[in-house]
Amino acid sequence: MNIWAVVVPKTRGSCLSEMKVCIQDSVCNAQLSGLFKSCSEPGCDGVRCQRAARRFYDGLPLGVAEMLVFCACEPDDPQCLSVRADIQSPACPERPEGTRTRTCLEARDDCVKDPLCRKQYGTFQSKCLRSESIFCHAGESCFGPVDLDLILGSDFECRRAFFGTMGTVLHQPCTCDGLNSDDRHACLFFRSIFHDKSPFVHGQNKGNESHEAAHVESRVLGLPWFGYQVVFLLVCILIMVTLITGIMVVLHKLG
Structure with a gap:
């Protein structure tokens, strides 16, 4: 295989x-x-x-x-x-x-410090974050507590950018234990992206649902695209025949 x-x-x-x-x-x-x-x-x-x-x-x-x-x-x-x-x-x-497990926010910061990881991380942000969710300034990490639905998890370019982050510190084991409320919220958001992969799994399911909906719609309508062309042509021929027949009947009555 x-x-x-x-x-x-x-x-x-x-x-x-x-x-x-x-x-x-x-x-x-x-x-x-x-x-x-x-x-x-x-x-x-x-x-x-x-x-x-x-x-x-x-x-x-x-x-x-x-x-x-x-x-x-x-x-x-x-x-x-x-x-x-x-x-x-x-x-x-x-x-x-004696090495402790770093927090997911520390993993993010370590990534930003590494030139290669920072580049992959930046590509991910540019391809995956909707414009309204980017509220940071140049050089910042651009990840705070935002809505996961604002991440383009079903977009091809976004998913490809996500795979580009594989093998970086972003995917290394990390924890959110011991953080205060605000930091923990941001940490869990980060973890849900790079470890739970929630936006991408959700986006994959949405993409499948859209595909199924399109398939069902196609079956309901009954014909593929080229079938509609044939039907349209037949309807045009029928209209022309009807018009010609009507004109011939009128001429016959006048004649």
């Missing part, structure tokens, strides 16, 4: 099943092996692990990236949750002793 031709499913697949699909493909398997090797070997280097994650997702077609980035797990399935963490938030399994 060649997963490069896979069409993104309408529902989120299990991360275990999506991982199996990747493993069964020689190209995806080779890239996946490189990712796991860099992020699990003894003396794992966090920077090297992040670079391996970027190479992994940079080498995937958009449809395959969606399959892996948006896969789902049941909350009580530890094996699936472990696989999801390995492919969506790859990180070295061991951290230096």
